[in-house]
Amino acid sequence: MGSGTACGVAGSCRVPRQNRHDDNLLGNDVDPATAVVTVGQWLDIWLEMRQNLSFSTRRLYTQHVRDYLKPYLGSVPLRSLTVARVQAMFAALIRTNSSRARPLSYATLQRIRGVLHAALNGAIRRGLLDRNPAHWIELPSGRRPRAVVWTEGREAHWRETGERLAVAVWTATQTAAFLESSFEHPLHVLYLLVALLGLRRGEAAGLRWCDIDLDARVLQVSHQVQDHNGRTVICPPKTESSVRVLALDSISVSALRSLRAERRRGLPAGAALTGFLFVNQYGNPMSPGYVTHAFRKLIAEADLPPIRLHDLRHGAASLSLAAGNDLKVVQAMLGHSSIVLTADTYTSVLPCLAHRAAEATANLVMKAARRTAKKVRRHSRKATRHYGTKKNRRPGSTRKSAHKIRA
Known part of the structure; x- marks a missing residue:
């Protein structure tokens, strides 16, 4: 547990620059056509340029670059990076981490791909790359685990x-x-x-x-x-x-x-x-x-x-x-x-939420059923009082004829 450090301006905590030997590649006088940049070098440069990242986002990006992207792709020349090479990296990540107690989740794989995709888009904008190999990567389908x-x-x-x-x-x-x-x-x-x-x-x-x-x-x-x-x-x-x-x-x-x-x-x-x-x-x-x-x-x-x-x-x-x-x-x-x-x-x-919803629906139906039953009983009592019971009804009279007379 180290000492507390205040955050930087505009709400973003800046991480100290660690790749000053690559600073010459950030200059405008560099010819993209002749510059020899590896994927690892470009990832470091790209992180340096992203000064607007929040601290937590920068930390996540840095972790993905350090733990996954650079070990597999760091030494590859940027212009030589292919879809097959990137796809092979993800296959290796899935294969390696499947044997661990807590393998990489689908969401983590998507985030790793997202970091690489964003970094390579930055390389395209600077003329260091013609297309983005991460765009065509296929990852196994997955769903976010539900609590x-x-x-x-x-x-x-x-x-x-x-x-x-x-x-x-x-x-x-x-x-x-x-x-x-x-x-x-x-x-x-x-x-x-x-x-x-x-x-x-x-x-x-x-x-x-x-x-x-x-x-x-x-x-x-x-x-x-x-x-x-x-x-x-x-x-x-x-x-x-x-x-x-x-x-x-x-x-x-x-x-x-x-x-x-x-x-x-x-x-x-x-x-x-x-x-x-x-x-x-x-x-x-x-x-x-x-x-x-x-x-x-x-x-x-x-x-x-x-x-x-x-x-x-x-x-x-x-x-x-x-x-x-x-x-x-x-x-x-x-x-x-x-x-x-x-x-x-x-x-x-929580199951109780589902139970509460089920009970509420059932109670709504039962209340409606009770109201309907009351109306039927009320109507039946009124009809009985008006027409009389079968026992005291006048000879020859019927409910139908009485209804016609009443109408």
Whole structure:
């Protein structure tokens, strides 16, 4: 856990330049027709030119370039890059990673292709390449894994086979068990806020005391912290909609008051509490990587089904929907830019939501059926009073003739 570093101008955290020997290739006096540039060199140059990337996006692009693109394509001359060569790289990635415990997902393969495609488009614009080989790449079809709940049956299957779910959330009971078992841990309040408010990991780790008003019972998300090269850097939230003000429930307020009282011990009387809520031994913001590491250990100690820390955020949204909160409210809580994303991700998670919808539909039909039955009985009673029963009806009279007379 390194020292905190402020982010750069205009909300983007710049990564120090690491390829100054390639700077001559950025000049306008370079003839694209004669320049000999490898794919690896161009990827480095392209990343240098993309100064408008957010910190998290730059980190993701850099990771894909370092871990996947350069090892397979880095030494290939840019002009010699072919569709077959790129397709072979993806075949090797799929083959190599299939043997791992957690192989590359379809979404990750698509992102790797997207980074390469964008970089090669940049090379085309500078006259270093005639066409984009990544455009014709075929990847295996796949669907984004849907979140499911750790039901008793799934938990029993996991305990028997060790088979994990790709994306899973805890039930309310399992969430409560985790929060109870982690009560004495220094990061207990952080996990509580993620579980109840759906904060992202970096948002929770980056909370400052000035972001919280316990009297007004609100919390403001205005930035996040991320890990980069052994340092913890402070950056803007993921998107514009991620900047938000959240209402605090009584449990969160109580936990934050206790944490504040604990932090104030040793301070001079009346001194204001400043800085971050969750800090390391040096007083710097807690590394998100450590937050995840501690979370995994606490799950194992509590003997609960495994989930990712991000799944705790999924669980907050799912439980909020199960509690009857409106989808728009959940969208605002999560900081989603689109309600479609919220609906697509969470409405199919908890069985109780489906049961509630099924019951509502059935109740609607049954209410309509009861209203119809009442009308029929009312009409029958009126007809009986008007025509008389079969027993006291006048000889020779019929319902039909009576109806004609009445008409």
